[in-house]
Amino acid sequence: MTSCLIRSVKYICNDIKFAAARVSCLTKNYINRPVCRISSVTPKEHPKMADRILPQIFKYVDDNTESYKQLLKEAVAIPSVSSDVKYRKECVRMVEWMQGKLKEVGATTELRDVGYQTIAGEQVKLPPVLVGVLGNDSKKNTICIYGHLDVQPALKSDGWETEPFELVERDGKLFGRGSTDDKGPVLGWLHAINAYKGVGEELPVNLKFVFECMEESGSEGLDELLLEKLKPEGFFKDVDYVCISDNYWLGTTKPCITYGLRGISYYFLEIECAKMDLHSGVYGGTVHEAMTDLIHMMNQLVDKNGRIQVTGIYDSVAPLTENEKKLYTTIDFDTEAYRHSIGATKLAHNGDKEQILMHRWRYPSLSLHGIEGAAFQPGAKTVIPGKVIGKFSIRIVPNQEPEEVEKLVFDYVNKKWAEHGSPNKMTITAQSGRAWTENPDHPHYQAAARATRLIYLTEPDMSREGGSIPVTITLQEASGRNVLLLPMGAGDDMAHSQNEKINVRNYIEGIKLFAAYLHEVSKLSK
Amino acid sequence: MTSCLIRSVKYICNDIKFAAARVSCLTKNYINRPVCRISSVTPKEHPKMADRILPQIFKYVDDNTESYKQLLKEAVAIPSVSSDVKYRKECVRMVEWMQGKLKEVGATTELRDVGYQTIAGEQVKLPPVLVGVLGNDSKKNTICIYGHLDVQPALKSDGWETEPFELVERDGKLFGRGSTDDKGPVLGWLHAINAYKGVGEELPVNLKFVFECMEESGSEGLDELLLEKLKPEGFFKDVDYVCISDNYWLGTTKPCITYGLRGISYYFLEIECAKMDLHSGVYGGTVHEAMTDLIHMMNQLVDKNGRIQVTGIYDSVAPLTENEKKLYTTIDFDTEAYRHSIGATKLAHNGDKEQILMHRWRYPSLSLHGIEGAAFQPGAKTVIPGKVIGKFSIRIVPNQEPEEVEKLVFDYVNKKWAEHGSPNKMTITAQSGRAWTENPDHPHYQAAARATRLIYLTEPDMSREGGSIPVTITLQEASGRNVLLLPMGAGDDMAHSQNEKINVRNYIEGIKLFAAYLHEVSKLSK
Structure with missing residues (x-):
């Protein structure tokens, strides 16, 4: 039995109130998964922090749930729609708002000018990119975190049940444009950092941040900033890993880690x-x-x-290899639930699971x-x-x-x-x-898998995504490091659609996941 | 030589200033038309008013040009978009604004409730219809005038050069949503009435008004009002003629009177x-x-x-008869100017004039x-x-x-x-x-033709229109009387499009045309 399992068991048994709070927000489906899967975990040395600190952090996160919702409400209220220039000021306001938050946790920040875009022959100033650094301890691993602060357009008249730019909680879900794509995850990192501070613990890694506000509009200006400015300036020199949380679980109950994206x-x-x-x-x-x-x-x-x-x-x-083909057969994916969740009469490919997954990925x-x-x-x-x-x-x-x-x-x-x-x-x-794929057997992925198991008590699927986050490739190229996508939201969050939401569960457990991920990555050899 | 020509000549010669003002706003093309065409005019008896009063009215109109523009500016500033319920209050405001204006000229008015429309399963109240009566002299003819106060949607971002709901004058044109469709013409009637008052002359006809605010959205509720309420109430009993000004000249220089519409x-x-x-x-x-x-x-x-x-x-x-076919050959219509005005590379039907007209009408x-x-x-x-x-x-x-x-x-x-x-x-x-056609040889059409010749010194084309004004048929049915379309605007006014405008010339001469039309209709036998 590994120390990880012992830690989990202790965590569940020794703090009944804490465990009860966590269990209450887990679905039955998820609770019933065998805990013994965790026995496969073999964590490496952990020189910087005792593992016992994580349960304290998790408790801190649970205790601060309301303030996390409140901050997401503030962020959602800024209509930072990047595709429509009439919201350009709101984009700038959003970036500045987030800069303030990073400063509060002690990060050194900078707003980087990325020039202009041409719209109907006119030059329109792009919102700046928020670049930050938190910690500079050469003994610690350094993670570069990317996120975006802009959102897709949304009007109540598009068919939203509530005002899109007003975060509304209903049935354990937080509805609002950007709640899951990508303001919730971006704030998740902030809250994870704050949780370490909250329990009086030093952050186990150094962090670098790249938060942009043009992702939904082709990340204009970002590639040049990353490759022609930040890279030559040495921003990526001490980066060991890159993490992006800007995608979703495959379904609604099982977490995943993502190693591929379509372009x-x-x-x-x-x-x-x-x-x-x-x-x-x-x-x-x-x-x-x-x-x-x-x-x-x-x-x-x-x-x-x-x-x-x-x-x-x-x-x-x-070409589809036999090995890849086999991968699809073991993935946990309920096509009927998928069909039902979108209200379609019939899926493409006659609803065949493997075909559906392959055509998504x-x-x-x-x-x-x-x-x-x-x-x-x-x-x-x-x-x-x-x-x-x-x-x-x-x-x-x-x-x-x-x-x-x-x-x-x-x-x-x-x-x-x-x-x-x-x-x-x-x-x-x-x-x-371009499309992107990464090696899911990399230690970085294994660390993220351990963090996920710790939170969700199940083996995450190693998945690909049908969506595109072109910056993934640029970050891979700029850093030369392993890039990993660690989703916070669920597969039915309806990013880009009406009634976008993030489950309270995914938001709060996601903050813990990020904290655990920082912890697990800190244990990797430099 | 008819008294009509004498009147025209006197009018041109005896008031040099007045004539010069009129000539200045006529196009060269129009001025060069032979005045002798007017010799065909044979006006009937005119028991109620000496013809000499019209030049005074025309002068009054010229003297009040600025105030007419100002009132149109006020009307355009009310975004009475009927197709979008979020502007419903503006539609009601527009109707009430116009009611105030009709009251000012002495009309008895009423706002008629026409019920609700169903939008996405919800009941939305329709704007009321403004019904009015001015004059009740059994010796005079009674004209029923229809117009609409609602407009098509318009956003600056659609490609307008100026704010659509702000009337802007440039190069002799008044740009703004509704300027020509149909706020300009509706105000034209008001100004014509006022001009009679202004020169101290009694209105030569009785008037009845039906001004709605849902024309651009299928005139919901209007048919029921006209056929099931106003008709049984006797509203149309004393109506002799129906006139609608809600369409356009065929081109940009030659006036027309319209006897047919597509459905x-x-x-x-x-x-x-x-x-x-x-x-x-x-x-x-x-x-x-x-x-x-x-x-x-x-x-x-x-x-x-x-x-x-x-x-x-x-x-x-x-089927196209030989007689109808011949009609198209004499119509004054420059396909190349038409093509150029819209910036098309090539017209349909290889730009053949007769084919173009037939496919419009x-x-x-x-x-x-x-x-x-x-x-x-x-x-x-x-x-x-x-x-x-x-x-x-x-x-x-x-x-x-x-x-x-x-x-x-x-x-x-x-x-x-x-x-x-x-x-x-x-x-x-x-x-x-439904599509609509009327007999263009009717005395009502001849009266309108005389009025037009008096103002524009040319023979109007008897035209049809490709557009649709379904209420035309309902008014024909409700009144049992001859219905006539008397356009105020020019063929390039861009109703429904970006940069909708009415020429200052068309607006001001149109007011005179309406005044002359009331005069000419007053001479028709009851």
Whole structure:
């Protein structure tokens, strides 16, 4: 029996009140998992801190639950929507707010200017990136933590049950834009640091922070900052590990650690028939309408089963090996619960578990997101839009290179446009980010797995994700270190959607997980 | 030589200042038209007022130009957008504002409750309809005037050069939402009445007003009010003529009077794949996406040349007679100027004048307006919309009946949906209004033509319109009288579009036109 298990048992048995509090927020499903799985844990030496300190930290976290919710409420109340320049001031306010919080825990911080973005020919200042350093003990490991402070757009009229920028607790869930993506996790790190302070314990690692506010809009300016400024300045020189908490569990009960992400190749297909919108009564029947062309073009991209129609798009997808294929069979994933959680009549691939997982993780998918410039409001607007921009994206996978995918899409779209033969103007542009995978057998992953088991008393799945966090690759490149994704939220958190939430359980246990992760990483050899 | 010409000549020669002011705002094109066309005018007896009073009224109008602009500015500043319930209070405010103005000119007014509309299952109160009566002299003719006080949605971010709800004058144009559709014309009537008062002259006709605030949203509640309440109450009993000013000249220099409108059949094609929007990274590849289905379905409706694909849709279109065909050849319409004004590369039907006019007026057209529920904002939103509503409409023409068109569309869409074979939910609903035509040889039209010639010194085109004003038919039915459309604005006013405007010339001369029209109608036998 390992000391880790002993520690867990002590923790459960010796502090009944504490244990009861923790058990109350665990699902039955989770509680019933065999504790004996923990026996496989073999922690390494731990020179800096006795393991006994973690239960004190966990108790401190439980005791401070309300203040953690309150701080998340404050953060959610700042509508830091990065895709709409009218919220740009709120983005800056959000970054400055977080800077204040990092300063409070003793970090040295800096707001780094990352220049301008071009929107409709105009130069718009990007929000600064918050860079911080906490601790400089050469005997300790150093972890670089990345997070983002911006959010997707949200309007109550999109179908939210409550105001999106007002954190509301209901049924053990905290609803609000950014609650899980990514303000909750970012604050989780802050609370974990504070918990060490709260129990009078020195932080067992050095930390470096990179918190940006443009992640939902292609992280503009960040790559240059990381690779051309921070790296030459030596910011990453003493970094040993990189950790990102900006993704989700596969389901709703079992934690996971993520070693792979799909990339993304996002397209803007613009068609113009007139220099302004036209009244459909006055002009209908006399112009070649841009919407007719755009709908035709968008209909060429993907079939009803999700098969991408772009010629050659599947050619470079990494072949499925027998070993990888086997991995999918053991993953705990309930497709019926997944289907039910989104209210779909039927899943793709006839709901086959392995196929569903593979199409989330290792095959590309194409989604048609919408049309800019067309009528989008409720009611019967009778307009012929003069210029429309169709939005679609392909989630790309190993071994697809963005440049290659973009070329295939451009060639295909240009060919289809020529065949269509419209007198209107068509242009297509793209923004892309590469897919990412890491080795899940790395000691960094094992440390995160131990921390997870300690909190959730179960073996985490080693998972991949269908989403994209392009900065993952940049951080891998800038630091040359192992990068790990440690999700806080659950698979039904509805990031990017209406009624985004984080479970109180995931938020609070997630803070403990982060604290335990810092502890486990501190035990790794430098 | 008719007294009408004498009147015109006197008016031009005897008041040099007045004439100069008028001439200055006329285009060269218009000035060069031969005045001798006016010789065809044969006005009837004029028992109530000497024709000499009109020049005084015209001078009064010119002298009060600034105050007319000011009042339009006030009206435009009220964002009475009827399609979005969040502006409902503004709609009510707009109606009440106009009620105050009618009261000021001595009208008896009433705000008529027209009940509720259902939006997303909720009952929302409709703005009241403003009904008014001015004058009750049984010896005078009575005109019923209809106008609307609501406007299309408008945001600066749609591409407006100035704030849409702030009237701005530039280059002889008044820019602002509702300036031409339909606040300018509605105020035109008010100013015409005031001008009679201003020169101390009794109004030569009795007036009845119906001003609603839901025209841009299907005139909900109005038909019931007109047919089931006002008609039985005897509101239309003494009405002799009905006049609507809610459309535009064919071009930019030549006035017209309109005797026909296309109808409209507006469709909401809703497809749902999930009960909420989904993150395209997390869910892409695992669900049958609603957007893929919707784009496929919208692509079945119309081809790139504007040919509607709905089976049987052209079968009931009134055949083109030789007589009607000839009409199109004489109409003054510059297709190249039309093309240039909207910035199109190429018009439909290879820009052929007769074909363009026929496809605006007498053939149906189908426009794809947009998608509700999908991403519409600038930037790269990576969402799989859970429920999307495709909006499209068919402008219908004689002899297409809305019920018949709706059935053809429903049958076609259902057939295509079955062929498509998606597991998602699809529903289609419609709102329709019939096409309308009137006899342009009616004395009412001749009176309006005389008034127009008096102001613009040219023969107005008798035109039809591609747009739809369904209330025209209801007013025809409720009153049993001749209905006439007397446009104030020019063909490039961009109603429903960005940078909607009314020319100062059209606004001011339009007020005079309305005053002259009241005068000319007063001369018609009862």
